[in-house]
Amino acid sequence: MSEQTATAVEKKTVRFIITRQDSPDSEPYEEEFELEYRPNMTINSSLMEIQRTPYNAKGEKVAPVAWESNCLEEVCGACSMVINGTPRQACSTLVDSLEQPIRIQPMDTFPVLRDMVIDRNRMFDALKRVKAWIPIDGTYDLGPGPRMPEVERQWRYELSKCMTCGVCLQACPNVNDRSNFMGPFIIGQVDLFNSHPTGEMNKEERTDALIGEGGLQECGNSQNCVQACPKGVPLTTAIARMNREGTKHMFRKWLSR
Amino acid sequence: MSTHRSFFNRRLHSLLGVIPVGFFLVEHLITNHYATEGAQAFTEQVEWIWGLPFLPILEIFFIFLPLLYHGVYGLYIAFTAKNNVGSFSLFRNIMFMLQRLTGVITLIFVTMHVWETRLQVALNDYSADQLTHLTADLLSNPVNQVWYTIGILAAVFHFSNGMWSFLVTWGITVGPRAQRISSYVWAVVFVLVSYIGLSALYAFADPEFTNQLAQW
Numbered sequence: 525m526s527e528q529t530a531t532a533v534e535k536k537t538v539r540f541i542i543t544r545q546d547s548p549d550s551e552p553y554e555e556e557f558e559l560e561y562r563p564n565m566t567i568n569s570s571l572m573e574i575q576r577t578p579y580n581a582k583g584e585k586v587a588p589v590a591w592e593s594n595c596l597e598e599v600c601g602a603c604s605m606v607i608n609g610t611p612r613q614a615c616s617t618l619v620d621s622l623e624q625p626i627r628i629q630p631m632d633t634f635p636v637l638r639d640m641v642i643d644r645n646r647m648f649d650a651l652k653r654v655k656a657w658i659p660i661d662g663t664y665d666l667g668p669g670p671r672m673p674e675v676e677r678q679w680r681y682e683l684s685k686c687m688t689c690g691v692c693l694q695a696c697p698n699v700n701d702r703s704n705f706m707g708p709f710i711i712g713q714v715d716l717f718n719s720h721p722t723g724e725m726n727k728e729e730r731t732d733a734l735i736g737e738g739g740l741q742e743c744g745n746s747q748n749c750v751q752a753c754p755k756g757v758p759l760t761t762a763i764a765r766m767n768r769e770g771t772k773h774m775f776r777k778w779l780s781r
Numbered sequence: 782m783s784t785h786r787s788f789f790n791r792r793l794h795s796l797l798g799v800i801p802v803g804f805f806l807v808e809h810l811i812t813n814h815y816a817t818e819g820a821q822a823f824t825e826q827v828e829w830i831w832g833l834p835f836l837p838i839l840e841i842f843f844i845f846l847p848l849l850y851h852g853v854y855g856l857y858i859a860f861t862a863k864n865n866v867g868s869f870s871l872f873r874n875i876m877f878m879l880q881r882l883t884g885v886i887t888l889i890f891v892t893m894h895v896w897e898t899r900l901q902v903a904l905n906d907y908s909a910d911q912l913t914h915l916t917a918d919l920l921s922n923p924v925n926q927v928w929y930t931i932g933i934l935a936a937v938f939h940f941s942n943g944m945w946s947f948l949v950t951w952g953i954t955v956g957p958r959a960q961r962i963s964s965y966v967w968a969v970v971f972v973l974v975s976y977i978g979l980s981a982l983y984a985f986a987d988p989e990f991t992n993q994l995a996q997w
Contacts, residue, residue, distance in 0.1 A: 609868045697877060700863040736784045741791035744862060745946050746877035748869045760949075761956055768952020771792065774785065 536561035539581070539625040540570065542589055545636050552636070556581035556625075557589075567607055567614035567628065568593055571640075591640035598754060601689030604631055605640045611694040612754055614640075631694040647688050650706035654733040656713040658723040670721040683716040683762060685755035692759060695752035697744065704738035708749035708759045711740055715762040718769070731766070731773045740770050794854045795950045797847040803940050805844050810933075810974060813981035820913050820993040827909040852888045859884055880942050883935040890932030917994055920985040933978040941971035 538559050545552040558581045559565075559573050571591050578588040591614065593603040598616040606629040607617050619626065634642035660666060672680075686709055693699045693707040714734045717723040734740050743763055750760040812830065816823040833839065859881040866878050897919060902912055919925050945967045948954040954963045984990060 695865075695869060697862045697865050697874070700861075702863065703861045735788040737787060739788065741788040744858070744877055744880075745873065745949050746869075747873035748865070748871060751869070751871055758957075760960070764949050764952050764955040764960075766952075767950055768955065770788065771951055774788065774792070 538565070538570065538619055540574075541625050541627045542639075543627075543629040544589065544639050545630070546587075546638065548635060548637055555586065561619075563620075565619045567605075567617045567619065567626070568596060568603055570619065570626075571614060589640065590638045599687055601687035603640075604642075604689045604691055604694075605629065606631055606694065611691040611752060613689065613691075616754070631690055633694045633699055634690060642690070644688065644690050647690060647693070647707065647709065650710045651688070651713060653706070653736070654710055654714050654730050655726065656710070656717055656730070658717060658720055659726060660722065672721050676719055676721075680716055680719055682756070682758050683712045683719075686712055686716075686757050687755060689754065691752050691754055692749035695748040697746050697748065698742050703742055705742035706738045708743065708763065709757075710734070711743070711766050712757050712759050712762040715766055727769075728773070731769055732777075734766060735770045735773065740766055790854060791858075792950070794851055794858070795947055797851045798940075798943050799947050801843045802848050802851050803944065805848075806936060806940050807974060810937075810978040810981065813985075814977050816981045816984040816990065820917070820990055824909045824913045827912055831909060848891070852884075852891070855884045856888065876942055876945075880939060880946065883939040883942075886931065886935040887939050890928070890935060894929075894932065914994055917985050917991050920982060921988075921991060926982070926986050929982050930979065933982060934975055937971055937975045937978055941967040941974065944970070 538561050540557040540559070542555050542557060543552050544555050557574055557579075559570055562569075565573075568591075571589055571593075575588040578586055580586050591603060591605065593615060594600040595602070596615045598613050601613070603614040604611060605614055606612075606627075607614070608622055608627055611631050614628075628640065630636045630640045631642050634644055634646070636642055660669075688709065690707075690709075692709050696705070696708055698705050699707050711734065714730045718727040718730055740763070745760075745763075747760050750758065753759060812826050813823070815826045830836075862877070862881055864878045864881070866875055898912070898916065901907065901915060905911075907915065920929060945954075945960075945963050948963055949960060954960045
């Protein structure tokens with residue numbers, strides 16, 4: 525047997541077991557797919573391959589797997605899904621780094637719309653609740669804001685990496701249908717805007733919202749969030765900082781009335 | 782204010798776990814440890830405590846009610862968690878699961894323990910001597926020895942790991958280094974307090990202890 529035929533026989537393939545769901549109310553089911561191996565393939569490129577040739581492992585033509593993606597460089601947070609048990613981004617997950625068969629599931633902490641497409645609106649609602657922005661719009665020019673100390677800038681840079689991907693909510697044991705916890709990310713976002721020299725002017729409002737229903741107090745210190753966060757956002761440090769702030773806020777509010 | 786109710790409840794739960802519940806646990810185990818010095822030493826300690834002024838008020842407001850709140854609200858907290866140590870077998874996540882598990886075990890254990898000891902004293906109007914007898918009898922049973930070992934270890938674990946959590950919850954240990962060192966410190970506390978608790982347990986269970994009682 526020549527070497528050429530040997531490689532043809534041992535054509536390397538990658539096997540996927542994908543949890544699919546046709547609509548928000550339908551039951552999920554598993555479907556297997558087998559793709560030809562290509563160097564440097566990612567989960568995102570594999571899903572694109574399935575989109576091009578939507579045949580399952582049995583050779584049946586099926587509806588292509590639906591998923592969201594946008595930036596393809598792990599900054600937008602859209603393509604988060606559970607890959608081999610770990611919530612992460614499809615775009616930055618290399619097939620070479622995974623054990624086979626590769627299991628792909630939607631992040632089921634969120635409502636599943638279809639296949640890997642989830643509804644992350646609860647995160648955006650939470651950002652609105654805590655007013656995670658700096659109000660600078662007005663009817664006249666407010667002039668330049670205060671300068672920011674370098675240490676603050678460095679701290680805020682780490683927090684600013686949050687891309688609202690939802691991985692921390694999927695990893696947290698206290699984010700589930702029995703609890704109303706807004707999720708670990710929201711605590712980092714309050715810290716981000718509270719430690720901005722201009723944002724600080726509205727920090728009482730944000731802290732007040734953060735210790736409302738489903739807020740800071742729902743954290744049980746499992747610290748999964750900081751381990752799971754793909755951007756390395758120092759969530760548990762932000763949580764402890766906001767814990768200190770929340771306690772002070774509660775007493776201040778009590779004693780000044 | 783009503784919107785901050787759950788924040789307040791959770792903070793109260795955390796605070797009561799330390800003051801007075803955690804404090805009482807340690808005090809209780811240290812008192813029990815006098816059993817290692819013999820039945821007489823233990824009985825004297827019991828008499829000293831029973832001589833404290835306003836004892837029923839101390840017991841109700843500084844032990845029973847805080848414990849009840851901590852236990853009931855803690856059960857609620859435990860059942861709102863959806864443990865995922867299967868997919869995240871990380872140290873802190875395992876501690877998170879164990880904190881809830883030991884909390885439930887401790888609640889069951891403490892309920893039985895209060896019935897078997899404190900309420901028996903109240904119902905039968907026992908003297909300190911009779912309480913020492915009761916405890917020695919109870920702990921001479923091997924089944925109770927195992928159950929009490931589990932109960933003490935669960936309670937002390939829940940206390941030690943709870944202290945770690947308390948320091949985070951109140952924003953005292955903020956950074957990862959501080960929290961790691963705190964883990965070591967409370968691990969040492971767990972070992973020491975468990976030793977104090979278990980050595981008292983085996984002192985009561987020792988046949989020598991019962992012999993001493995018989996000679997009175």
